[in-house]
Amino acid sequence: MSERFFLYDETVETKTRFVSFMGEHQRFDLAIIQSDRYFGKHLVLDIQSNRFAIIGADDLKEPGYLEFAYKLNEEDASELRDFLGQLV
Known part of the structure; x- marks a missing residue:
């Protein structure tokens, strides 16, 4: 087996918020x-759908992104x- 080549391997401090809310037709x-x-x-991880995205204010303005x-x-x-x- 060849030696593993890492592009990066870092540990960083994070702040994580868990939130659940009910929309008109779907729970988030x-x-x-x-x-x-x-x-x-x-x-932003959607735990129900197992999907995630990296989101900033510019992404929220992008049509069709979400x-x-x-x-x-x-x-x-x-x-x-x-x-x-309200967050970004």
């Missing part, structure tokens, strides 16, 4: 992770966008 169970990585953006990342319809994505807009 999120883990929102903040660290010094990803240029100040948040790592719909694609979390496989949501426009209405559910709008609810998630409204919530995340």
